[in-house]
Amino acid sequence: MAIFGFKNLTFSYPEAEKHALQEINLSIEQGEFIVLCGASWCGKSTLLCHFKTVLTPHGDQEGERLFNGVPLIAVDDRTQSSEIGYVLQSPDNQIVTDKVWHELAFGLESLGYDNQTIRLRVAEMASYFGIQDWFMHNVTELSGGGNSY
Known part of the structure; x- marks a missing residue:
């Protein structure tokens, strides 16, 4: 079972003319090393913010986000804090x-x-x-x- 899974994840910021993320399907297994790369403004940071509910930007979202097979929205904050790490772009x-x-x-x-x-x-x-x-x-x-x- 994947640690993280995104199924048809689509996201739009409020009043945006186009989707920031469109139909993202991603599965991350234990021990995998994933590199996310792309041009500026292509949605990398927006996607990464969808790995934790407290970081998820405001907007319209469709699709599923799963953590250990459970919808991320159902994973309590303490579990997310202790098991999902996140380092911002500028650690300082x-x-x-x-x-x-x-x-x-x-x-x-x-x-x-x-x-x-x-x-x-x-x-x-x-x-x-x-x-x-x-x-x-x-x-x-x-x-x-x-x-x-």
């Missing part, structure tokens, strides 16, 4: 806290995990990636390349 615009440790904890806090579990998971993650020395640094001190962190 997604920073929500001031310190590295809090940025690492933010997602777990949003999912309602208790403090002990959050601390344990953040410590495990930091240890795994070897970044425990960065915990107290401001996220603005992190480098996209040339600096030591």
